[in-house]
Amino acid sequence: MARKRRNNDLATEDISKLRGSMRPDFLDFDDALALFLKDGEIRNIREHTIRYYRNELSSFRRILEDQDVTTYLGEITKDIIQENVILYLRVKKGLKTVSINTRLRAIRAFFNYLYKKNYIPENPVKELSLVRDRKDVIATFSTKQLNDILGKSDLKTFTGVRDYTYMLLLLETGVRANELVGVEVTDIKWEESTMLVRNTKGYKQRFVPLSPTMKDALRRYLSIRGSIVDCNALFVTVDHTPLTKRQVQSRIHGYGEQAGIKDVRCSPYTFRHTFAKMSVKNGAGIFELQQILGHTTFDMVRTYVNLFADDVKEQHRKFSPLNTLKKRNY
Numbered sequence: 001m002a003r004k005r006r007n008n009d010l011a012t013e014d015i016s017k018l019r020g021s022m023r024p025d026f027l028d029f030d031d032a033l034a035l036f037l038k039d040g041e042i043r044n045i046r047e048h049t050i051r052y053y054r055n056e057l058s059s060f061r062r063i064l065e066d067q068d069v070t071t072y073l074g075e076i077t078k079d080i081i082q083e084n085v086i087l088y089l090r091v092k093k094g095l096k097t098v099s100i101n102t103r104l105r106a107i108r109a110f111f112n113y114l115y116k117k118n119y120i121p122e123n124p125v126k127e128l129s130l131v132r133d134r135k136d137v138i139a140t141f142s143t144k145q146l147n148d149i150l151g152k153s154d155l156k157t158f159t160g161v162r163d164y165t166y167m168l169l170l171l172e173t174g175v176r177a178n179e180l181v182g183v184e185v186t187d188i189k190w191e192e193s194t195m196l197v198r199n200t201k202g203y204k205q206r207f208v209p210l211s212p213t214m215k216d217a218l219r220r221y222l223s224i225r226g227s228i229v230d231c232n233a234l235f236v237t238v239d240h241t242p243l244t245k246r247q248v249q250s251r252i253h254g255y256g257e258q259a260g261i262k263d264v265r266c267s268p269y270t271f272r273h274t275f276a277k278m279s280v281k282n283g284a285g286i287f288e289l290q291q292i293l294g295h296t297t298f299d300m301v302r303t304y305v306n307l308f309a310d311d312v313k314e315q316h317r318k319f320s321p322l323n324t325l326k327k328r329n330y
Contacts, residue, residue: 174275
């Protein structure tokens with residue numbers, strides 16, 4: 001029996017076996033990107049993270065093409081990334097450091113994967129650090145601004161009560177917008193006065209505490225939400241569909257405009273920062289704050305503490321251990 005004719009084009013996995021014996025341009029950018037994204041899907045990376053990688057890396061390729069720089073991955077060096085990406089984006093495009101670092105994170109993850117899987121002979125990002133940036137002051141709501149923005153929700157409507165409730169919950173727990181819309185009705189643990197946060201950034205579920213005031217607000221909202229809804233999401237639309245992250249962001253932005261708040265960005269993240277500031281002011285410990293906010297490291301928590309140092313100093317006067325000691329005259 002005649003053997004079926006071989007396909008002359010090698011698969012990307014086969015091409016990778018030729019590492020070191022062929023030209024450094026053997027790996028096609030599109031094929032490499034497809035492999036990288038497929039690996040992310042296998043590792044169950046969140047959909048919006050996959051989308052982030054695809055968008056940023058496609059932009060990375062366009063940046064190189066616009067400057068007539070090679071897009072062959074085996075030929076891309078650290079110098080190319082520094083000069084034709086970092087300097088290009090900063091000087092020519094005027095991008096802020098945070099935007100440049102957003103792209104660099106995707107580029108580093110991409111090349112680290114390619115090198116680990118032996119698709120490229122050298123790793124151009126091995127010693128490539130993110131661009132250093134000055135720490136900006138994190139904007140938070142003042143008490144007046146909180147009252148103003150909360151006061152714009154119409155409590156005579158379902159959407160108004162719903163929005164008022166989830167804004168209270170953002171302030172109460174500091175959860176991210178994506179975590180908020182992932183909360184289900186059964187995630188509220190009434191007896192334990194906690195809420196399960198399942199749709200987390202690092203896939204590590206956590207419980208956050210709920211105060212009696214927050215539980216009362218949730219009960220009032222649930223009484224009008226009703227149980228005859230086709231989904232388990234805690235916060236739903238008038239069409240009984242789960243509220244989306246974009247809808248939450250848009251609604252909060254709209255309330256901010258109605259309240260005339262211009263010096264602070266009205267977003268779920270500002271509620272998160274405000275929660276952190278108020279927690280620090282009220283003497284929350286760094287471990288408790290990390291657990292509630294769901295940070296994997298102490299870096300961001302330390303940032304909160306450092307930024308609100310004056311508030312910590314004031315609080316320290318109240319909880320200083322020396323206050324418990326008997327004073328001695330000397």
